[in-house]
Amino acid sequence: MTNTDYQSDTIKDVTPEPLGARRIVVLISGSGSNLQALIDAQSHDRLGGGEIVAVISNIADAYGLKRAHEAGIEAVALPHREYDSREAYDGALIKVIERHEPDLIVLAGFMRILTPRFVQRFLGRMLNIHPSLLPAYQGLNTHARALTDGAASHGCSVHFVTEELDGGPVVLQAELLVTSDDTAETLQEKVRAREHLIYPIAVQWFLEGRLQFSAEGAKMDGHLLPEHGMRLSHADAAEELDEDLDEKLDEESQG
Ligand SMILES: Nc1nc2c(c(=O)[nH]1)N[C@@H](CN(C=O)c1ccc(C(=O)N[C@@H](CCC(=O)O)C(=O)O)cc1)CN2
Numbered sequence: 726m727t728n729t730d731y732q733s734d735t736i737k738d739v740t741p742e743p744l745g746a747r748r749i750v751v752l753i754s755g756s757g758s759n760l761q762a763l764i765d766a767q768s769h770d771r772l773g774g775g776e777i778v779a780v781i782s783n784i785a786d787a788y789g790l791k792r793a794h795e796a797g798i799e800a801v802a803l804p805h806r807e808y809d810s811r812e813a814y815d816g817a818l819i820k821v822i823e824r825h826e827p828d829l830i831v832l833a834g835f836m837r838i839l840t841p842r843f844v845q846r847f848l849g850r851m852l853n854i855h856p857s858l859l860p861a862y863q864g865l866n867t868h869a870r871a872l873t874d875g876a877a878s879h880g881c882s883v884h885f886v887t888e889e890l891d892g893g894p895v896v897l898q899a900e901l902l903v904t905s906d907d908t909a910e911t912l913q914e915k916v917r918a919r920e921h922l923i924y925p926i927a928v929q930w931f932l933e934g935r936l937q938f939s940a941e942g943a944k945m946d947g948h949l950l951p952e953h954g955m956r957l958s959h960a961d962a963a964e965e966l967d968e969d970l971d972e973k974l975d976e977e978s979q980g
């Protein structure tokens with residue numbers, strides 16, 4: 726696809742009202758553990774009535790595509806390296822996404838910076854999970870940077886996607902305390918466990934109509950959220966994780 730084709734696109738700015746289940750398209754680039762958390766939430770009817778209708782990866786051998794296939798979800802490889810430019814790729818990505826008529830686009834470890842044209846097409850119904858307490862540590866290598874700075878706390882954020890990289894309104898965060906023996910690897914593991922907790926919650930709130938994007942920022946039940954959104958403190962998150970773990974153990978013990 727060339728740029729010219731892309732520019733000939735017309736933007737159909739009509740977002741269909743959800744007729745049945747609210748339709749979710751997930752974009753990934755890697756292992757897909759956040760995707761798996763969303764799949765598991767959906768299977769336990771804890772995703773706000775949402776149904777993941779497609780998973781799209783810019784990396785053809787992303788393990789997340791295997792997870793999607795095993796869950797019976799359409800898994801699409803759309804390698805960005807096969808396109809001449811970021812604009813051409815995003816144009817192709819828009820077309821693939823639009824075929825599924827989503828109510829919500831979820832970035833789950835999607836490692837491509839999206840063009841303004843793409844963002845404007847889905848503005849207000851596109852979420853991302855980021856491995857830091859935004860606005861701290863936008864971009865990449867967040868765990869190593871937090872350690873280098875001697876950060877006392879760290880965590881993850883769900884935010885609306887805007888043209889500004891990792892600068893969109895934050896909706897929900899989970900915090901953890903950094904310990905003296907933490908490494909980038911241990912932080913990644915602790916942060917990811919919290920991501921798997923908060924991402925399904927944020928998606929559920931959006932699909933239930935409680936979470937909205939506005940010019941002033943993110944709103945929950947009509948109330949403007951603070952800059953860091955709602956935050957699960959390190960104690961809350963730990964308790965939630967324990968409860969979640971207990972629930973999982975109970976389920977396993979019941980077979
Ligand atoms: N316009 C926006 N695009 C994206 C956003 C956003 O908020 N606005 N969020 C990111 C997700 N992300 C961090 O959460 C992120 C992803 C990728 C990169 C990046 O530098 N990508 C490089 C390639 C890196 C690689 O291939 O390893 C690139 O695109 O050139 C930074 C942050 C998703 N997109």
Ligand SMILES: NCC(=O)N[C@@H]1O[C@H](COP(=O)([O-])[O-])[C@@H](O)[C@H]1O
Binds near residue numbers: 856
């Ligand atoms: N800047 C984007 C970024 O770093 N996103 C991070 O990629 C990981 C994907 O893991 P997963 O593929 O196992 O869900 C997640 O930790 C997510 O926060």
